[in-house]
Amino acid sequence: MSSVLQAREEYDDALSSGREVFLLEESDQSPDIFSLSVGSLRPGESASIRLEYVTELAVQADEGLRFCLPAVLNPHYQPRGSEDVCIQVTSVPASLVPYSLSFSARVSSPRPVSKVESNCPLDALQYLNTEQTQATVKMAAGHKFDRDVELLIYYKDAHQPTAVVEVGQASAKPGSLMGDPVVMLSLYPEFPQAVMSSVASCAEFVFLLDRSGSMAGSRIKNARVFIMC
Structure with a gap:
């Protein structure tokens, strides 16, 4: 029996016995669509659902970082003859939605x-330390989630190089990806206004550097000089 069928049977058995249970399933047609079923909640009880994901924030023209929480599931491209995986996705006017959205970001x-700016009303930004490198912001109460929630995050000295070091996990195997320490170097150069005015659009440059044995000696030195120019 496959793990999917087994999970569905266990969910059905738990429902039949009156136990509180949930089932998270991935769509067969699209890997980025999930459905979550929560069952056997007694009257007056509530369920808390926590989702975690990692994504890159887009850099805007004014140097802000944009985070977006979409209010609806946009229809996906459907090849001719394929099943419409979004057919069950519905929406109603905000005035008919019996709940509001509570949103906070750290x-x-x-x-x-x-x-931090937003297209939705926000409470005042709260700093968590004297260096102002950590902060929290909350959406004003009563938001009906009738539009996408957008956050624009701005930093001081955004063009200064930064390095973040992550230590390896003690439980991971030495020499593995999670066992070794990792450093991330961020370079966000600031070009003169005369140069920027002549550029039609912003561009992002990603340098992929080979550090294998074939790059030993002058090759790795020349590559470093080229990137830092």
């Missing part, structure tokens, strides 16, 4: 947080 960075 911002942490090597650089001080300058400000």
Whole structure:
């Protein structure tokens, strides 16, 4: 029996016995669509659902970082003859939604947080340390989630190089990806206004450097000089 069928049977058995249970399933047609079933909640009880994911924040033209929490599941491209995986996704006017959205964000960075803006009303930004490198912001109460929630995060000295070091996990095997310490170096250069005015659009440059044995000697030195120019 496959793990999917076994999970569904265990969920059905738990429902039949009156136990509180949930089932998270991935769509067969699209790997980024999930459905969560929560069953056997007694009257007056509530359930807390926590989702975690990692994503890169897009850099805006004014140097802000944009985070977006979409209010609806946008229809996916459907090849001819395929099943519409979004057919069960519905929406209703905000005035008919019997709930509101409570949203808070914690911002942490090597650089001080300058400000946080949003297309939705926010409470005042609260700093968590004197360096202002950590802060929290909350959405004003009563938001009906009738539009996407967008946050624009701005930092002081955004163009200064930063390095973040992550120590290896003690439980991981030495020499593995999670067992070794890792350093992330961020370079966000600031070009003169005369140069930027002549550029039609912003661009992002990603350098992938080979550090294998074939790069020993002058090759790795020349590559470093080229990147730092």
